[in-house]
Amino acid sequence: MKNKYRILKIVITVIILGFLLSFSLKKFSGQKITDDKISVKMNEKTPVYFIDEKDIREIVKKENPSGKVGDLNIPALEKKINNLPAVDSANVYLNLNGKLNLDIKQRVPVFRLNKNGKDFYVDEKGIEFPISKTYSHPCMLVTGNVKKDEYQKLAELVDKIDKDDFSKKYFIGISKDKNGDYNLLTSEGNYKVEIGDLDNIDFxxxxxxxxxxxxxxxxxxxxxxxISVKYQNQIVTTLNPHFKENDSILKVGHKELAKTSAPIAIKKQETAVSPKKAETKKNSTSVSKPKETKNQNTTTKPKETKKTEEKPKKKAKVKIE
Structure with missing residues (x-):
C-alpha cells in the first residue's frame, strides 16, 4: 500500500508541474516583444555605422509581425541578420523574462577598392561588401586590377601602414599598374613609391x-x-620633368648626349677628306715640273689645285652644321 501511495503521489506531482509549465509557456509565448524588450549590441572594436539599431528593430518587426514571443522564429531571424552584407556575425537569443537580445558584429573595412569602375569595401578576412549610401568609412583607397587572392596580403600591408606613424604620415593610397606592380601614393609632392609585389614589405x-x-x-x-624600392639593396629615382630645377639637369644631359654623337660624324668626314689630300699632294709634285719648261701649263694647273681645295671646305662646313 505504501508503494502504491508513493507512486500515486509522484504521478499527481508530475501532472501538476506539467499543468503549471504549460500554463507558464502559454503565458510566456503570449507575451509581446515591445521595444524596451529588444536589446541590440554592436560588438566591433572599431565603430562603424553601416547598420544601426533602428535597422535591426525593423527587421525584427518584419520577421515577427504579431510581436508575440511564441510567433518568433529565432533561427530564421538570426539567418536574416547574418545575410546582411555589412554583418560579420550575429547571435540572437531570448531571456526567461521575454527580453530579445541581438549581439551583432559588423564588418570593418580595411581598404576601399576601385576595380573596373566599381567601388566596394574589403575587410581583414578579404571579404568584399558594398558601399553604404548613408555612411562612408575612412580607410585606405586602393585602385587597379587587384585579384582576390591578393586581398589578404593587401590587408596586412594596410594594417602595417596604419600602425606605423611614419608610414601613416606619408602613404595615403595604393595603386596597381598595368604591369602588376604596386605603388604607394604619398601625401607630400607628386611622386609615388614603387614597391613591386607585396613581399618583403617591411624591408x-x-x-x-x-x-x-x-x-x-x-x-x-x-x-x-x-622612387622605386622594389629592387633589392638599391633605390632608383625618376626626376620630375616639370620641376624647374630639373630643367637645367635634363638640358645638360641632352647636351652631353649630343657631344658624344658629334665626334662620330667628324671621324667620317676625316676619312672622306684624306684621299683628296693625297690627290693635292700629287698635284703639288706635278706643279714643280712645269717650272723648268715655263709653259702655259704652269698657270692652268695651280688653278685646278685651288678649285679642288675650295670644294671640300664647303662640303665639310655643311656636314658639321
Whole structure:
C-alpha cells in the first residue's frame, strides 16, 4: 500500500508541474516583444555605422509581425541578420523574462577598392561588401586590377601602414599598374613609391624611410616623379620633368648626349677628306715640273689645285652644321 501511495503521489506531482509549465509557456509565448524588450549590441572594436539599431528593430518587426514571443522564429531571424552584407556575425537569443537580445558584429573595412569602375569595401578576412549610401568609412583607397587572392596580403600591408606613424604620415593610397606592380601614393609632392609585389614589405618601407631621413628631407618633394624600392639593396629615382630645377639637369644631359654623337660624324668626314689630300699632294709634285719648261701649263694647273681645295671646305662646313 505504501508503494502504491508513493507512486500515486509522484504521478499527481508530475501532472501538476506539467499543468503549471504549460500554463507558464502559454503565458510566456503570449507575451509581446515591445521595444524596451529588444536589446541590440554592436560588438566591433572599431565603430562603424553601416547598420544601426533602428535597422535591426525593423527587421525584427518584419520577421515577427504579431510581436508575440511564441510567433518568433529565432533561427530564421538570426539567418536574416547574418545575410546582411555589412554583418560579420550575429547571435540572437531570448531571456526567461521575454527580453530579445541581438549581439551583432559588423564588418570593418580595411581598404576601399576601385576595380573596373566599381567601388566596394574589403575587410581583414578579404571579404568584399558594398558601399553604404548613408555612411562612408575612412580607410585606405586602393585602385587597379587587384585579384582576390591578393586581398589578404593587401590587408596586412594596410594594417602595417596604419600602425606605423611614419608610414601613416606619408602613404595615403595604393595603386596597381598595368604591369602588376604596386605603388604607394604619398601625401607630400607628386611622386609615388614603387614597391613591386607585396613581399618583403617591411624591408621595402624601411628602405624608403632611410632614403627620406638621409636625403629627401634636404630636397624638394616635387623634384621626383617616382622612387622605386622594389629592387633589392638599391633605390632608383625618376626626376620630375616639370620641376624647374630639373630643367637645367635634363638640358645638360641632352647636351652631353649630343657631344658624344658629334665626334662620330667628324671621324667620317676625316676619312672622306684624306684621299683628296693625297690627290693635292700629287698635284703639288706635278706643279714643280712645269717650272723648268715655263709653259702655259704652269698657270692652268695651280688653278685646278685651288678649285679642288675650295670644294671640300664647303662640303665639310655643311656636314658639321
Amino acid at each position: 621595402k618601407v624601411k628602405g624608403f624611410k632611410t632614403f627620406v631621413e638621409k636625403y629627401l628631407v634636404f630636397q624638394e618633394p616635387q623634384k621626383y616623379n617616382m
